Amino acid sequence: MSKIVSGLCLAMALSANPASAGQVPTGVPPLDHVFLIVMENHGYDEIFNNPNAPYVNAFAAHANFATNYFAVAHPSLTNYLEIVGGSNFGVLTDNAPDWHNSACSTNLATGVAQTDNPVTGPVCPIAGQGKDAPTVAIDTTNEAGPPGLNNIDGQRSIPANPNTLGQTIADQLVAKGLSWKSYQESLPLVGADRVNYSDGVFTDSTDFTQILPPLPAPAGPLTQASIVQLYAVKHNPFAYFKSVQEGQDQDLSLARTVGFDGPQGLYVDLGSGAAPNFSFIVPNQCNDQHGRGNDTAVCAYDPNDNGTQTGLNPALLRRGDATVKKIVESIHNAPLWKHGRNAIVVVWDENDYAVVPNIVNKVFLIVDTNYGVSHVESGRFYTHFSLLKTLEAGFRLPCLNHACDASVDVISDLFAPGSGHDHDGGDH
DSSP: OOHHHHHHHHHHHHHTOTTTBOSOOOSSOOOSEEEEEEEOSOOHHHHTTOTTOHHHHHHHHHSEEESSEEOOSSSHHHHHHHHHHSSOTTEESOOOBOTTOSSSOOHHHHOOOEETTTTOOOBOOBOSEEOOOOBOSEEOSSTTOTTOEESTTSSOOBOOOTTEESOOHHHHHHHTTOOEEEEETTOOTTOSTTOSEESSSOBTTOOHHHHSOOOOTTTOOOOGGGSOOOEEGGGOGGGGBHHHHHOSBTTBSGGGEEOSSSTTSHHHHHHHTOOOSEEEEEOOTTTSSOOOTTSOGGGOOOSOOSSSSTTOOHHHHHHHHHHHHHHHHHHHHSGGGGSSOEEEEEEESOOTTOBTTTOOOBOOEEEEESSBOOSEEEOSOEEHHHHHHHHHHHTTOOOBGGGGSTTOOOOTTTSOBOTTTOOOOOOO
8 A cells, every 4th residue: 555545545544533643733942853762661750860870860851851741551561552652542451462363352342452361362353443541540350350450640530432543653653654662672584473482592482302402301391381472572562563464555554563673673773874754662571670580680670569679679770760861862963963852751661560459550751952941840630641732832743642531631741842942944
């Protein structure tokens, strides 16, 4: 499908569904490049002023950060979908995609949510239009189970949208002739198609009996359980959409998911000036502060989950902090950072320890621009839907799904222009 035809199809879908796609939001200058870095599973109080996150806190103080920003729900995938699509699309689980299944019924079509409790299967490729799942104040369908986790602040709830459009900001960007990539660290060389997890070489579909002799006990035999799940499809939300899985438009396909290294990777793109308008950047699960149970101690899960800094794995925090530093400094040193209006956003997907009744789903958000204000500390109420609405405002795209809700504000104060700092001559 050509860019023109796919753009017209999307434009018709948006205009036909005003409840799910509305007017272009305002409140921020036009943006040329946005680099969104997504970190994992730590709440605001666990990161802010944590001595094991020195760079992140120094970067936040120098740039801008939010003190009242909330993840919407649980688990990880749900929040990733909400960041890029303004909806949970009926998916309240980290389940893998039901790859290329054209016969299954989407959660939007059935109106039945995908959950951990009760257990459900792979996620039907998201497409079409229908009803997403409500965001309740206290979630018991998550892997945590009763007494549940607090969604948002444990008080607010969001009703289901019966007119949810199965699209993301990627569809919107392509329709406007803009570009995007999902940069996923430790993505295997075979690419993202049908890969649910990988250590960068081996994947969940690797047949170890065909490529390796058995190892002597106690190490062998090698199986999928031996793989440290560094890349995880649950952190690559675009892969769950039919338009991306089927890839009828090369600019809207799994080819737009690449690794950090390699000829089309993050660091090569930054060095060559080939970075897209929107870069969705996800470190692997040892570097994004998620942790893994079968890696070394420096990647081990936090031993304590009480939502405070006590009991966190200091090495895991340090590793994530160093990763943010490497990515941010690489962006700052890229030639394109000096031209046009560009922004770096660092956000944590959820407070994985938002246990009822005391801990809410508040997370850290940092905004750094090459054109605007700095040293701004915002106490305004924002959510992941606010982030999507802000990106859409910067790229002059119509709001999508719950980003259109009247209660969702653009993050205008952290993206505001600053006197004497604005860069003229944007790319669009």
